[in-house]
Amino acid sequence: MMRWWAAVETIEKIIRDGQKRVDEVEVCYFEGRSISADLKREKIGYATGSQSSGLSIRVIDHGMIGASSTNNPEKWSECLNAAIKSANFATPQPWGGLPAPVVMEGKPLCYDSTLELAASTVSSLLKALIEGASHHPSSVTSGSAGLSESKSILANSNDLWYSRPTTMTSVSLETISGQSTGYEFNNSCSLDYDASAVGEKASFLASHSVNGRDISTGRYDVVLSPVAFAQLLGNVLIPALNGRNVQAGRSRLGNMLGEGMFDPSLCFYDDPVNERGLAGARWDAEGTPAQRVDFVKNGVVGAFAYDLKTAYRYGKKSTGNATRSGPGGAPGIGHHNFMADGKRISVCEERAIYVHDVVGAHTANPMSGDFSVELSNPFMVDGGSFEYPVRKAMLSGNVFDMLKEIGGLGKDDRCLGTSILPSIRLNKQQIIV
Amino acid sequence: MQDIRYYDIRHVQGQVTHIDIDNTVVESAGTSFFDHAVIRVLGPRGFGIITLDNYRDTSKKQLGELLDAALALAIITEENANLADTPGKILPVPPMKEDPRETGIEEKTAILLDIEKSARINEIVNTRANYIEKIDTVHFENSNGQEYNYETCRSGFSILAVASRSGIVQMGYEREHSIHGLNIRHRQELGRVAAERAVQLLGAESAKGGRMPAILDPELAGVFAHEAVGHASEGDLVQEGNSVLNGRIGEKIGNSILTIVDDPSLPEFGFEPVDAEGSEVIRTEIIRKGVLNSYLHSRETLAAVGNGCAGHARAVAGEPPLVRMSNTYIENGESSLEEMLGECRSGILLKGSRGGQVDPGRGVFQFNAEYGYLIESGELTRMVRDVSLSGEILQTLHSISLCGNDRIMSQGYCGKGGQSVPVSDGAPHVLLNDAVVGGSGND
Structure with a gap:
């Protein structure tokens, strides 16, 4: 780790030195610390402390963009040389300049200044998970708790200099009862939740999935929990909204701007400053002010996500959707807090198969939207409550088609990394047993 | 320090080179560098672990402090971990037929462009080719006196072809990765294989x-x-x-x-x-x-x-x-x-x-x-x-x-x-x- 003032001085040096050699320079530097511990069954098996740092440099010269990164800010000169060399290989493209600074107001997002990285806090979170799990008959197999803090600076040769701190806390627990497993987790920038409730849920899922009943192949109404819904959206719909995929012909929604493709009540949008979000930001990874983007409004495709590079190339405007998702931490296209809205109902009021999670969502076909997933912790629900667990079932369908007509969205929006999503009720889905 | 039953240090430095070609455009191509280490200390019960970046300049005194920090973490563990005795022996890393580092990124880009080009057949709307090359230089030592140094190089490529017809979109994909050195020469036909499969899938049920x-x-x-x-x-x-x-x-x-x-x-x-x-x-x-x-x-x-x-x-x-x-x-x-x-x-x-x-x-x-x-x-x-x-x-x-x-x-x-x-x-x-x-x- 560098002293913070030394990092600041290094960034200034990189920009000064780089500007003599290329048109524009962008530097992102971060430092982070974390502490975590992991359970083996009900005992703490190991504890980990970590220190990390990273420097990413991007240069633009005559429309050629190059990037490099290193952990070691003292090796900035080698990294700058690699970034400039990298630009020499890139195909030149239209480029309208890096953003200039604007005044950003509001308190830091995703940050709790009172969070202390203490081993004792991690231990008590694990104890709370175990205590919560003891409310149902199941055994803990593994679990973890972690606390982290980081600070980052984004600077460019256009006098932009933004810095921000972030904090994160996380807990998770896995349990088993006979041959039924349960997994639950939570993340938040502060310790504003009850870890024992997370443990209780993991244990509930395992213990209540025991003695699952066989059902037969056929069409059933299905309720996807926020976790299961996020898995299918993340592997199919979200890539289809990425402006680069759209322009490259890799998105089924590419030619559908302005078209009603989904249930007329459905909305999908990015809300970067939502205070509940875990990936909120006032500016994106390139310094463009982050903004609400309405990808789908009332069923109609309204916008795609762009960063500066893709926007300049195709004559679009950046939507503030750059994230550090490219090679070596270079900017790429992503989102901040992906959210859904639509008609809200009590999703479990009428008979349906409730799906807590799915196995294998990443094997979905991102082009066509077709998927087949095995269900984790499926329950038959009716009248708002769980009737009985279902032993084993596979759900097959198409993500784009299943969103054309939905039963409704739940009232249980949950923060999950880079999305905040409710559960969703879907009519007559194909279940294979 | 008497509570330390065992420790080991695994330090990996290296570099990653990538090339990303999307629809004939070289989107990005370049090299990044990394330096990460893990120090594990087995305390009276379980492991305390420190992970840190930029270990290479760590002095003996600093190492002592890191071992103490890992031990302090190990104190909160409860599970009594024991380590089985295992033979310590290192195998030679298989020699590479052609070290990828000896071929310039310009030449690799040109070869990759050729693979990508062969995928551009009728009804293909997008082609994307990626090359990746990762060098890991590993140093391992532990408190039993074992010490190993080795280097591995893994490289490979993938080619994706997307076909489209009347609103149907399908993809074909080929990839090859290797520990035996540069593997992108004479592979142009794989672009065509990926593309033909994508087109065939348009008509599949x-x-x-x-x-x-x-x-x-x-x-x-x-x-x-x-x-x-x-x-x-x-x-x-x-x-x-x-x-x-x-x-x-x-x-x-x-x-x-x-x-x-x-x-x-x-x-x-x-x-x-x-x-x-x-x-x-x-x-x-x-x-x-x-x-x-x-x-x-x-x-x-x-x-x-x-x-x-x-x-x-x-x-x-x-x-x-x-x-x-x-x-x-x-x-x-x-x-x-x-x-x-x-x-x-x-x-x-x-x-x-x-x-x-x-x-x-x-x-x-x-x-x-x-x-x-x-x-x-x-x-x-x-x-x-x-x-x-x-x-x-x-x-x-x-x-x-x-x-x-x-x-x-x-x-x-x-x-x-x-x-x-x-x-x-x-x-x-x-x-x-x-x-x-x-x-x-x-x-």
Whole structure:
């Protein structure tokens, strides 16, 4: 780790030195610390402390963009040389300049200044998970708790200099009862939740999935929990909204701007400053002010996500959707807090198969939207409550088609990394047993 | 310091070079650098671990402070961990036929552009080619006086072709990764293979789901060995009570023709010259002739669980070691594909892999083929797309009735505990008597 003032001085040096050699320079530097511990069954098996740092440099010269990164800010000169060399290989493209600074107001997002990285806090979170799990008959197999803090600076040769701190806390627990497993987790920038409730849920899922009943192949109404819904959206719909995929012909929604493709009540949008979000930001990874983007409004495709590079190339405007998702931490296209809205109902009021999670969502076909997933912790629900667990079932369908007509969205929006999503009720889905 | 029973340091420095070509445009090409270390201290009970960046300039005094910091963390652990004694031995890293570092990025870009160009056939709307080359320079030492230094280079490429016709979009995909050096020369035809498959898939039917006999091709059967058997045999999951294979050593869990192996010493993409805690790597037969024979272990899980071999601890740079697979495969049987088709009569042949996932405690797996063919009267007929397979591990192992004699290894990456490590999976063609096949096609 560098002293913070030394990092600041290094960034200034990189920009000064780089500007003599290329048109524009962008530097992102971060430092982070974390502490975590992991359970083996009900005992703490190991504890980990970590220190990390990273420097990413991007240069633009005559429309050629190059990037490099290193952990070691003292090796900035080698990294700058690699970034400039990298630009020499890139195909030149239209480029309208890096953003200039604007005044950003509001308190830091995703940050709790009172969070202390203490081993004792991690231990008590694990104890709370175990205590919560003891409310149902199941055994803990593994679990973890972690606390982290980081600070980052984004600077460019256009006098932009933004810095921000972030904090994160996380807990998770896995349990088993006979041959039924349960997994639950939570993340938040502060310790504003009850870890024992997370443990209780993991244990509930395992213990209540025991003695699952066989059902037969056929069409059933299905309720996807926020976790299961996020898995299918993340592997199919979200890539289809990425402006680069759209322009490259890799998105089924590419030619559908302005078209009603989904249930007329459905909305999908990015809300970067939502205070509940875990990936909120006032500016994106390139310094463009982050903004609400309405990808789908009332069923109609309204916008795609762009960063500066893709926007300049195709004559679009950046939507503030750059994230550090490219090679070596270079900017790429992503989102901040992906959210859904639509008609809200009590999703479990009428008979349906409730799906807590799915196995294998990443094997979905991102082009066509077709998927087949095995269900984790499926329950038959009716009248708002769980009737009985279902032993084993596979759900097959198409993500784009299943969103054309939905039963409704739940009232249980949950923060999950880079999305905040409710559960969703879907009519007559194909279940294979 | 007297509370330190053992410590080790694994320091990995290196660089990653990538080239990304999208629709003939060189989107990015360049090199990044990394330097990560992990220091593990076994205290009175369990491990305290420190991970840090830029270890290379660490002095002896600073190392002492890091060991103290790791010990302070170890104090909060409760599980009494012990380490099995294992032979410490390092294998030579197989020599490369052509060191990728000796070829300039300009030339590699030109070769990759050629592969991409060969995919641009009629009805293809997008082509994307990627090259990746990663050099790991590893230093390992521990308090037993063992010390190893080695360097590995893994490189490879992928080509994606997207075809479109009347609103239908399909993709074809080819990839090859290697530890044997630069592997992109003379591979142009793979661009065309990916493209032709994408175009064929435009006309393929959506598979109809249900229970039926299925033949898995070597790539998909390899994924089956990895997902359904490999993960459930990992010693840490067994120790936690989170595996359906727990307590079944010596039990006949599959057909006698079935032998499944994990072998980090094999010079394939998952090769390790020595494991991440300094143990010798050896071939481990997880299932031998249908009987559960061995779990995969680290030193800690071997001491706790037994019944297996250490040498299976692996780690991404800067992360603590976990029990992992390396090169996992089903051994050849004696059947030909023709015999299997004849035996199958009516069912489905599943080809290629889009990956899979398993819940090892529940014993349920799911994976997806890239495409397939219907089998009717023992003959391959129409092509189907978006076809998957799910099942229960123990039931499915008994349902394997024939193994082919045509094993092939495929390269990929496997994720666990937030770490993604290079692996290879392989198998011959395999016939399952009773499989749950998924697909969105309607009757």
